[in-house]
Amino acid sequence: MSKWKCGAALAALIAVAGCGGSGNSGGGSAAVPVVSTVTPTPSPSPTATATPTPVPAASPTPTPVATPTSWSAAAAALYDVQPDAATCRAGTLKASVKADFLARLNAIRALHQLPAVTYSGFEDTQEAESSLMMAVAKRLSHTPSADWTCYTAGGSTAAGSSNLVGGWGTGLGFNSEDDYLGLWLTEGGSAAIGHRRWILNPFLGKTSYGRVALVLPDGSRASAASMRVFNFAAGGPVPTGLPAYVAYPSGDYPARYFDLSAYLSFSVVAGTTGTFGANANVGFGRATITVTGPAGTLAVSDVSSDNDGYGLANNVQWRVAGLQRGTSYTVRIAGVNGAPQTDYSYTFRIVG
Known part of the structure; x- marks a missing residue:
């Protein structure tokens, strides 16, 4: 069951949902509910391997790009192909956005002496479709039903295998990938800390990331992200050098x-x-x-x-x-x- 704290007076809502968690907290003009879910059936988890540090290659100095000054411009800057709610197109995240997410995730894991994870592109389409469903529906669920707008079977698979986070409303502020990682770690003060435990899983091994941020047909803003934490297309080697x-x-x-x-x-x-x-x-x-x-x-x-x-x-x-x-x-x-x-x-x- 989901526990929501919202009302007509709220201009924006930020929500987090992951594999584990119930409860809610909030203050002022925004609420932070956490969606409760069932514990996944234990199964062999992917294992981690440290990513070799690439040798930096010389490259031309990039031409300065103006920083987006509006929410819609900041959202548009995330993509090579823009998402579109009317046609249920999830869009294509820029490689730089996925690389930024991975780097920040691994920096957090390094704080705990955990091995770095690698990026798995096999699940990218599913993660994007999961995020699109959440953004368009303006709600989060690990078990979306087939009657959801923009439903896909692949997106549903990702929703059940990922940490989820989303926000929507006319007054929604723009959140970075680092903001979303912070929300998953702090859990909004909830006693359910499944998101954090997946992020800090020594055996995580790999991840895939999807995000859809767009202005919906009703004029409101919506942004949702999905981080794959289990059920990958392929496993990996057993990690070494784990902390105690x-x-x-x-x-x-x-x-x-x-x-x-x-x-x-x-x-x-x-x-x-x-x-x-x-x-x-x-x-x-x-x-x-x-x-x-x-x-x-x-x-x-x-x-x-x-x-x-x-x-x-x-x-x-x-x-x-x-x-x-x-x-x-x-x-x-x-x-x-x-x-x-x-x-x-x-x-x-x-x-x-």
Whole structure:
């Protein structure tokens, strides 16, 4: 079921939906609902491989291009072939847009010592068709029905295998690919953090990205994006050099990727051959979580854990009262079961 917080007075709506998540939050003139979905049936996940760094090639200095000054111009600049709602054409994203998304995704993964993912073009058409359906319908769903405008079977497959995000309304602001990654990571403060867990899945291996941003026939703006996180056309090699755990946030962490009121999370990398197996045997039922700052221990609340299949098959999450930017905090998680260690400790600081 979907939970929506909206009304006639809202000029714009931003929504996120992914494989896992329910709840909503918002304020002012916009709302951020999260669409709840069913846990996908566990299946072998694609594996990751680091992308070799290409040797830079000499190229002519590009002619400066004027920065788009309107929403429609900024949207049009994303494409080689423009999307069109009237003819159900999803358009063709520029290679530079997909490259920017991939680079920003891998920069986030590097913050967690996770291997870079590669880009899979096989799913591009499906991801674009998924995004078109969401933008035209002005809603998000992992299970769109055949009566949706611009429905395609391929778009439906992508919708069920992707993180989704979208916005619509006459007052919709323009969002970058980095903005969308930030929305998926912070989850709008929701306790459902499936989007984040897919992004930070050590075994993600690859991704495909689609986005449709256009002015609809009724004059309103709409933009939706789909990021493939499982069910790829082909797998990849088993990743190497995985970290002992995935903690969010960890180290010096950019403020645009973390909200001080958001849930923190932690998963153990107990097995290195896939998301399940040994990783599904890690338990946090008896674990204690302590967060310490310069003034002492902070209050921890809303602790929950699971072994669901949103990326790595173990997770514990919690909230912390009184976090501040620019301050270093130490997290200690003690009493972990089924893991290589019983106790884990790390630090983080929100910067920027």
